[in-house]
Amino acid sequence: MKGISVVIPTYNREKLLIRALQSVAEQRLNCNEIVVVDDGSTDCTKQRVEEFAAASTLTVIYLYQNNKGPAAARNIGIHTACYDTIAFLDSDDHWHKRKIELQYAALEKNPDLMISHTREKWLRRGKHLNQKKKHQPGNGDIFAHCLQLCAVGMSTVMLRKKLFDSVGFFNEKYRCCEDYDLWLRTSCRYPFLMVEEPLTIKEGGREDQVSFQYRIGMDKLRIASMRDLLKAEILSDSQQKMCLLELRRKCTVYGKGCLKHEKPEEGKHYLAIAHTAEEEAAR
Incomplete structure (x- = not known):
């Protein structure tokens, strides 16, 4: 109507x-x-x-x-x-x-x-x-x-x-x-x-x-959203590269923040995601 x-x-x-x-x-x-x-x-x-x-x-x-x-x-x-x-x-x-x-x-x-x-x-x-x-x-x-x-x-x-x-x-x-x-x-x-x-x-x-x-963990939620978007396989090649590079940036910032605040396992996890995103963006 x-x-x-x-x-x-x-x-x-x-x-x-x-x-x-x-x-x-x-x-x-x-x-x-x-x-x-x-x-x-x-x-x-x-x-x-x-x-x-x-x-x-x-x-x-x-x-x-x-x-x-x-x-x-x-x-x-x-x-x-x-x-x-x-x-x-x-x-x-x-x-x-x-x-x-x-x-x-x-x-x-x-x-x-x-x-x-x-x-x-x-x-x-x-x-x-x-x-x-x-x-x-x-x-x-x-x-x-x-x-x-x-x-x-x-x-x-x-x-x-x-x-x-x-x-x-x-x-x-x-x-x-x-x-x-x-x-x-x-x-x-x-x-x-x-x-x-x-x-x-x-x-x-x-x-x-x-x-x-949720001000402290907001980037963690945005990281999850970007990963969902990549899994959906709906992005163009240029959009996928942009998404991967921003995912790398956010995961790097968040991962280093975790290490600084004595959360080593979580920090390593997100830095590993950042590394993988960088490799995929370079392909």
Whole structure:
């Protein structure tokens, strides 16, 4: 069905969630439905969503699951969504009032493109944070950038639901870096459409964020994702070489870090992976 579904996963963020929902309600172009997936919250999330839904003219669907992580929550939202275009919004972020309007128009003007993202405004504890050059999002073929880091902000994304038929859904084995993993599987197949305006406001610097909780082992998860991608045998020769070289770099950094922190067996394991990746890239 033609239209826009907004998928919002959440976990114990009742106050921030209301701000996110309000930013959707204030859009100049309304979405057709909001799907809130509660990932096992123990606060008053359900009550707050019901109150918002009762006061809103928008269709709001509330789903609850036992805590399984953001990948599983988003997947339930995707499967529940009734419309052919999906926009993702994390419950601690919010949107500029023209976000849906401008991004949807850009996708409609480019019917051959499957996925779009926008620039972001970053805040840390309420204060503006300048982005480093490496964090600036790109347009078109962004596979090389996606290998380096998570190059696409989750709350910036709008895509055609049929994209998941070819790239698969969020990998639920990743409690963190599930977005990095999906962007790798997507960017090796499809170009990304960039909307230049900073239409997404990203909030950071809180200990409840998954990226904070997994900040020490994040590269280990990204290494696993790259190895999964190589095993899938879907990359072109040039993409495979790029992936192997980045795998070597990440494994070298992580392996040396393990040795420094007195984890010799783990360190040797990752340095061995780095050596193998270097050999395969040279073939």
